[in-house]
Amino acid sequence: MTDMPPLSNLAAIDAAHHLHPFSDMKQLNAKGARVIQRAEGVHIYDSTGRKYLDAFAGLWCVNVGYGRKSIADAAYRQMQELPYYNTFFGTTTEPAALLAQKIASHTGENLKRVFFTNSGSEATDTWFRMARVYWKALGKPEKTLVIARKNAYHGSTVAGASLGGMKLMHEQGNLPIEGIHHINQPYWYAEGGDLTPAEFGLKVARELEAKIDELGEDRVAAFVAEPIQGAGGVIIPPDTYWPEIASICKARNILLVSDEVICGFGRLGTWFGHQHFGFEPDLAPIAKGLSSGYLPIGGVLVSDRVADVMVEELGDFYHGFTYSGHPVCAAAALENIRIIEEEGLVERVRDDIGPYFAAAWKSLEDHAVVGQAESTGLIGGLQLAADKSTRRRYAKPDDIGTLVRNHCVENGLILRATADRMLASPALTISRSEVDEVIEKLRAALDHLRDMGKDFA
Numbered sequence: 054m055t056d057m058p059p060l061s062n063l064a065a066i067d068a069a070h071h072l073h074p075f076s077d078m079k080q081l082n083a084k085g086a087r088v089i090q091r092a093e094g095v096h097i098y099d100s101t102g103r104k105y106l107d108a109f110a111g112l113w114c115v116n117v118g119y120g121r122k123s124i125a126d127a128a129y130r131q132m133q134e135l136p137y138y139n140t141f142f143g144t145t146t147e148p149a150a151l152l153a154q155k156i157a158s159h160t161g162e163n164l165k166r167v168f169f170t171n172s173g174s175e176a177t178d179t180w181f182r183m184a185r186v187y188w189k190a191l192g193k194p195e196k197t198l199v200i201a202r203k204n205a206y207h208g209s210t211v212a213g214a215s216l217g218g219m220k221l222m223h224e225q226g227n228l229p230i231e232g233i234h235h236i237n238q239p240y241w242y243a244e245g246g247d248l249t250p251a252e253f254g255l256k257v258a259r260e261l262e263a264k265i266d267e268l269g270e271d272r273v274a275a276f277v278a279e280p281i282q283g284a285g286g287v288i289i290p291p292d293t294y295w296p297e298i299a300s301i302c303k304a305r306n307i308l309l310v311s312d313e314v315i316c317g318f319g320r321l322g323t324w325f326g327h328q329h330f331g332f333e334p335d336l337a338p339i340a341k342g343l344s345s346g347y348l349p350i351g352g353v354l355v356s357d358r359v360a361d362v363m364v365e366e367l368g369d370f371y372h373g374f375t376y377s378g379h380p381v382c383a384a385a386a387l388e389n390i391r392i393i394e395e396e397g398l399v400e401r402v403r404d405d406i407g408p409y410f411a412a413a414w415k416s417l418e419d420h421a422v423v424g425q426a427e428s429t430g431l432i433g434g435l436q437l438a439a440d441k442s443t444r445r446r447y448a449k450p451d452d453i454g455t456l457v458r459n460h461c462v463e464n465g466l467i468l469r470a471t472a473d474r475m476l477a478s479p480a481l482t483i484s485r486s487e488v489d490e491v492i493e494k495l496r497a498a499l500d501h502l503r504d505m506g507k508d509f510a
Contacts, residue, residue, distance in 0.1 A: 063088045063100065074209070092119035095480050095487055097467070107467045108479045108491045113283060113315045113432075114341035117392045118482040124347045124388045131384035140169070140378045149378030152387050156339075156354070159324040159390075163333045164354040169378035173314035174208025176338030176351040181212045182372050183336065184275040184308050187359050190366045196274045196307075197232050200264050204238045206284035207277065207312055207338075216277060219285075234268060236260040238282060239290035242425050242436050242444060254291030262301045270305050275336070277310035280326030286474040287434030289427050290330075299332040308335040308359070314351070318342030319393055319481050321430035322403030325354075329429065335359055345389045350382035398481040402430045409485050413492045414477070420499045431483070435475040435495070437502070447473050453502065460498035466491060 068082040088100035095118055097107045110116065117124075131148060138146055153167040168183070170176045181199065188196035201207065203218035214222045215229030218238070223229055237244065237257050245253040265273050278298070282288035302309040311334035316326025320342060323329040327337065335358055340351030355363070363370060376382070393399060401407075407430045414433045417426045424438030424446075437454065439447045447453040454470030461468050468491075469476040477491065 094118050094120060095483050103465070105462070105465050105467050106487060106490055106494075108477045108483075109467050109469050110478050110480045111346050112341070113320075113478045114346035116318055116320065116342040116481045117345045117389055117396075117398065118480040121345070121347070121389075121392065123392070124345070124385050127388035128348060128381050128385045131381045135380050137376075138380060139375060141373065146378065146380040146383070148380045148383035148387060152378075152383040152390075155387060155390055156343075156352070160354055161328070161333070163356050163358075164337060165357060166355040166360045167339075168353045168355060169383075170340075170351040170353070171349050171374055171376050171379070171382075172208070172351045173312075173338055173340035174210040174213045175374060176314065176340055176353050177208045177213040177216060177312070178210050179372060180275075180277075180310055180336040180338055180353045181216070183353065183355070183359065183363070183370075184310070186367060186370060187308070187362055188274050190362050193271070195272055198234060198268055198273045199232060200234050200236060200261060200268075200273060200276045200307075202238045202278050202282075203235045204240070204285040204288070205235075205277075205279060205282055205312075207279075208314075234264060236264050238285065238288055239294045240282075240286070240288045241291060243446065250291040251293045254293035255297055258294050258297035258301065261298060262305065265301070265305050265307065270307070273305070273307045275308035275310050276302055277312060279312040279314075280316045280321070280330055281429060281432060283315040283432075283476075283478075284471060286471040287427075287432055287476045287478075289429055289434065295330040295332050310334055311337045313337045313354070314340045315432070315478070318345075318390075319399040319402055319430075320432055320478065322399065322407045323430075324399055343389070344382060344386040347389065348379075348382040348385045350379065350386050393481070396482075402481055406481070406483060406485065406488070407431055410479075410483075410488050413488050417492065417496065417499070420496065420503070422499050422503050428477075431477075431479055431481060433477040435477075437473040437475070437499075456505075457495075457498045457502055460501045461494055464494050464497060466494040466498075468495065 064085040067086045089097050090100045091098050095107055097105050140149055156167050157165045168179055170179055185197050201216045205218045207213045207216040215233045218235045237260055239254055239257045241250045241253045261276055311327040313325050317339045321329040327334050335356045337354040344350050410431055411428045414426050414428045417423050422437055424441045424444055425436040427434055439445050450473035453473045457475055458468055458470040
C-alpha cells in the first residue's frame with residue numbers, strides 16, 4: 054500500500070494537479086486550498102485540526118449531517134453484493150427500483166416516476182430534453198422554447214448554465230444556447246421599488262405571461278424556476294408569486310418545472326419545495342438532499358401527464374447515463390431517506406428547529422448593516438444594506454459579502470455570500486445551541502462591517 058503524503062503537502066499537490074470548480078486558480082494556488090480532513094454532525098475540521106460550524110451543509114446538501122455510519126454501511130453492503138450494473142437494456146437493480154418507490158411515496162399523487170441521473174446539472178439536461186420530446190410526441194414539435202429566470206441557477210452543464218440566468222456564466226462558452234429566454238426574478242428588496250411585496254409578486258409573475266405572448270404560446274414548452282432561488286441569494290418570492298405562476302402555466306398549456314435540487318428532502322419543512330408553496334409541477338429535478346451528498350445521485354420527478362406520454366406514445370427515449378440509478382448510490386440514498394423519515398427531520402424543520410432558526414435569523418434585522426433577514430425552514434438570506442431606511446445597497450456588493458463571509462470563516466463559521474447577501478442552509482439536525490452560535494458569530498462579522506465605517510458604502 055502506498056503511503057499517503059503528509060497533510061502539509063496536500064495544498065501544494067492540489068495546486069499542481071487539481072483544477073477546482075468556480076475558482077480563479079491563479080488566486081487559489083497563491084493562497085493555497087484549505088484541506089478539509091473530517092466531519093461530524095454539523096462540524097468540519099481542516100488538516101490543522103481547526104473546527105468550523107458548517108452552516109451551509111456542504112453545498113446545500115448534507116441534510117442529515119456528517120458522520121452517519123449507517124449510510125456508509127449501506128453503501129459497503131451494496132458494494133459487496135453488486136457494486137455496479139446499468140439500467141439500460143431492460144435491466145434494473147433492487148436499490149434503484151426501491152429508491153424510485155420510496156421517493157414516490159413522498160411526492161403526492163402527481164409525481165410517481167423518477168428518471169435517475171448523477172447530479173442536479175444532469176437532471177436539468179434530462180428534463181430539458183424530456184420536455185421537448187414530450188411535446189413532439191404529442192404532435193407539437195414546434196414547442197421547444199423554455200423560459201427561465203434571471204439570476205437563477207440550474208447547474209453548470211451547457212443546458213443548465215444556459216437556463217440559469219447568471220451573466221458571468223453566460224459569458225463563458227457563448228451561452229445561452231438557442232431556445233432559452235429569461236424573465237425577471239422575484240427579488241423584492243432590490244427590484245420591488247415602491248410596490249408592496251404582494252404587488253411585486255404579481256407583477257413579476259405576470260412577466261411570464263407577457264413573455265409567452267411575445268414568443269408564441271404554440272412555441273413555448275416549459276417554464277422553470279427554483280421554489281426559492283438558492284445560489285442567486287436565497288430569494289424567497291412573495292406569497293402572491295407561485296399561485297400566479299402556476300395559474301399562467303395551466304392556462305397557457307406549458308409545462309411547469311420546479312427545480313427541487315436545493316429545496317427538496319426537507320429543507321423547507323416539507324419533502325419538496327413545491328409542496329410548501331402549494332403548486333404541482335410537471336417535472337422536478339432533484340439531487341443534493343437525496344443522498345445528503347454522501348454519494349452523487351440525482352433525478353427528475355416526472356408527473357403522470359408527462360410519463361403517460363413517454364410510456365404510451367414515445368417509444369425509446371434516447372437519453373441516459375452509465376451511472377443512472379447506480380446501485381451503491383441508490384442504496385446510500387435509501388438509507389438517507391430512512392434517517393429523514395425515522396428521525397422526523399421534515400417535521401422537525403417544520404415545527405421545531407425551523408421556527409427557532411427563523412426567529413433567531415430575523416433578530417439580525419436590528420443590526421445597522423442589515424436591510425432584511427428572511428428564511429423558510431432551514432434556508433436563510435440576509436440582505437446587507439448601506440442604508441436600511443432607503444434599501445440602498447453597497448456600491449461594491451461582492452466585496453461586502455466576501456468581507457463578512459471571510460470574517461465568519463476566520464471565526465469558525467461557514468456561510469456563503471452571494472454579492473451582498475449572506476446565505477445559510479444548515480443540516481436539518483442542527484441544534485438550538487448551534488443555531489445560537491451561528492447568529493453570534495454572524496453578528497460579530499456584521500459588527501466588523503459596521504465598524505469599517507463608510508469605506509465600503
